[in-house]
Amino acid sequence: MITSLLVANRGEIACRVFRTCRTSAIRTVAVHSDADEKALHTRTADMSVRLPGTAPADTYLRGDLIVKAALTAGADAVHPGYGFLSENADFARAVLGAGLTWIGPPPEAIEAMASKTRAKDLMAAAGVPLLAPLDPDTVTESDLPVLVKAAAGGGGRGMRVVRRLDALKEELRAASTEAESAFGDGTVFVEPYVEDGRHVEVQVLADTHGTVWTLGTRDCSLQRRHQKVVEEAPAPGLSADVEQRLRSAASTAARTIGYVGAGTVEFLVSGDRVHFLEMNTRLQVEHPVTEAVFGLDLVALQLDIADGGTLDGNPPQPSGHAVEVRLYAEDPAHDWAPQTGTLHRLAVPEGVRLDTGFTDGDEIGVHYDPMLAKLIAHAPTRAAAIRRLADALERSTVHGPTTNRDLLLNSLRHDEFTSARMDTGFYDRHLPDLTQPAADPLAPLAAALSDAHGRSRFGGWRNVPSQPQVKRYVMADEEIEARYRHTRRGLETDGARVVHADARLVVLDMDGLQRRFEIARYDDDLLYVDNTTLRALPRFPDPTAHLAPGSLVAPMPGTVLRVAEGLSAGSAVEANQPLLWLEAMKMEHKITAPATGTLTALNVSPGQQVTVGSLLAVVQAP
Structure with missing residues (x-):
């Protein structure tokens, strides 16, 4: 029986798992980097263990230190959360090898789906419909657009849409670098990109006795940088035939690899065509919408299954509709640039669920994903759930770094979303309109x-x-x-x-x-x-506080990854030419020339840390 649980993660998901542990009378153990010493998940656990001697961005990838922390704290089980090592078979084996209970599927099941290319081979053999990967060396103009994806991990890291053949090589390199930083594995692959596709997934839950539940569908089509922003259950507008094929394919996928625990099978749906994308062998960020519709606690079920429990009979019947939004510290109007600083106040009205890893006064740093919170609304109908969530967003108080709150609010009220006609290209089409300043003129x-x-x-x-x-x-x-x-x-x-x-x-x-x-x-x-x-503004502004025309300043704190090859002061540059790349929160951000001209100053070099507003370079127009 599980009596003490370590969560090998941080932030919102660690707090979420701890919440279920408290209601289940299970002691909790947090691990933390130096940057997270005062984080909410560290403060709310019964005990915490510092993970020593590693850079903050890589701390939660040190499986050896995490297993040692669990043993030191007397934990008897480990929950991986999502991201970091949650889909790492070697980590699962290390946990089991230390005599601890692993809250997740068998390492063999993780391994089967860990490489998305191998997963596609397995699913093709099992008869699950899918988009076949392409050989990057033989991609032609007729294959475009294509999608570059990380073979390990998810969350939008290591993903690039490529529309020009001459850009494929650079995007493969950039995606690989980003994937290596996020997951410790830089392997990437290429597949066709479906412009009008919807991202639909099926929640599965399986016990060790052969029972597999498919808990309805979720639509996750509203995405930025291939990372989900708005999710809902059930996926609207699917025919009974498409929904049945999705659930059948998800069940086949889970049974094919001997799956145990909570997982998600993801599909691309275009019209009545269904294509397998991948299986996430872990709990999903968007699991609360399924919990709301089915009246379940998926974390409690994970714990029960890991303890040998059974899924009795059929799953409960769904009720109503649920919608979730992810509140990020980022600026959608400026290339989704992540934001940092003090979160002075975060408060939402009654009637919606708030999952967060922050509280008032916490610092939003540069090392991790900028998600502040998830807001979830449940109502008898889709329209009522959307209205409830939009109203809650509008009435929420969010004081601190720039966030995507207004974007989320405008998205929920956009006709294409309310009428369920959205697809994964939603923000490509509508971002400028959705990011118009909503500041009150009074x-x-x-x-x-x-x-x-x-x-x-x-x-x-x-x-x-x-x-x-x-x-x-x-x-x-x-x-x-x-x-x-x-x-x-x-x-x-x-x-x-x-x-x-x-x-x-x-x-x-x-x-x-x-x-x-x-x-x-x-x-x-x-x-x-x-x-x-x-x-x-001061009554008498400083007359010297100005930048030369063409100055490029850092839009966020981060690290200079690299500078364009052959670039130096005096180089001729073209408008929109990439000059350098910054890494912040494990995402790569490209800094481009604002105009055609001459690079008159280049103030940074690879590996250099920069703060918001740091002068990176100056381009002088002719």
């Missing part, structure tokens, strides 16, 4: 009135008419002025009557319509009006 005025409330009632008053007081803010990358006056009657502004103004609340009346604005401040110049971020 936010700067509310901020200025809040700033002014502490002054004497007559502190700004003059007995002759004068110019109004002016406060300047940066909002959504734009500089905006807010104007108000101190009068005998109090604070006044053009177009709105000030009903109330203090440090935390401003109420304005505009032609009989009252609006409330909640104000939060976290330092001298950073403040939030509801969820609109404002940066107060």
Whole structure:
């Protein structure tokens, strides 16, 4: 019987597993890197073990240290979570070899699906329909577009869509580098890319006694960089025939490899065509939507199966619809650049599920995936679940680094999504419209009135008419002025009557319509009006604070991976030519020339650490 469990992971999934352990009276053990010493998963476990002597980005890939930590802490079982070593057969063997219970499938089953190319061979032999891999050396123009994929791991790492034959070699190299960093295995392969495909998956659950459950379908078509952003269960709009073929193929896949535990079989669906993509031999990030629809705790079932338990009879009947969104610290409008800094406040209204690995005041660092939280809504119908989740997102408080909250909200309310006509190209088509600034135009005025409330009632008053007081803010990358006056009657502004103004609340009346604005401040110049971020500008800006035209600054903190071959100060460059590559949060980010011209400065070299705003290079246009 499992009495103490170590989670070989971090963040949200570690906290999620610990939550089930608490209700099951199982003691919990966390492992952590130096960067995660004060992380939420470390603080909430019954005990924690530091993983010594490794770089933060690689700590959770050290299986030997994790097994040693489990033995040191007296744990009798290990749950791998997702990502890192969760689909590493050698790690599973090491756990079992140490006399510990492995919360996952047999190492042989992991190994069978660990290489996506080998998995496709096995599934083809079992009669599961699939897209056959292509030989990178024989790809022709007629094969384009193609998709480069990492043979090990997932989560969008090591994936590239290639639309030009002359770009294939570079994308293969970049994907391999990214996969090596994320999974310790740089093997990649190529397969056809289906433009209008939907990403549909089937949750499977199998015990050691031969029972295999298929727990409905999930649609995960809304993706950025091939990583899922919005997921739902059941997948909408599938015919009964397609759904039956998906479930049958998933069951065949699980039985073919002798699967045990929770896993997911992923498919590409185009019309009535079904193609096997891969099997994730672990719990999925999006498992909460299946839990909501089927009324199950998949982590509790994983633990029970690992303890020898059985799946009795048929699975429960599904009920209603569930939708999940992933809240990321990233800027979708600027190439999805990951963001760092202090998460000052994260709060969601009642009625939705929040899974997170952060709490107020935590730091979002550079070493790991930038997902802050998952929000999940369940309702009797799809339309009701979407409305509930969109409303919760709109009412949530997210103060800290730039996030994709507005993108998620706009996605949920987009006609293509609400009518279930989405596919994996959704963001390729709609990203510019979905990332239009949603900042409240009245936010700067509310901020200025809040700033002014502490002054004497007559502190700004003059007995002759004068110019109004002016406060300047940066909002959504734009500089905006807010104007108000101190009068005998109090604070006044053009177009709105000030009903109330203090440090935390401003109420304005505009032609009989009252609006409330909640104000939060976290330092001298950073403040939030509801969820609109404002940066107060000084009254007298520094006249020397500027960059030369054509300056390229680091959009995020990270490490310079490499500089384009032969590039140096004085080189002629073309617009959009790749100049250098940064790695942040195990993703590779390309920095390109803003215009055709001459590279007049190159300030970085491979291996160099940079911070946000660091000057990388300067391109001077002719």
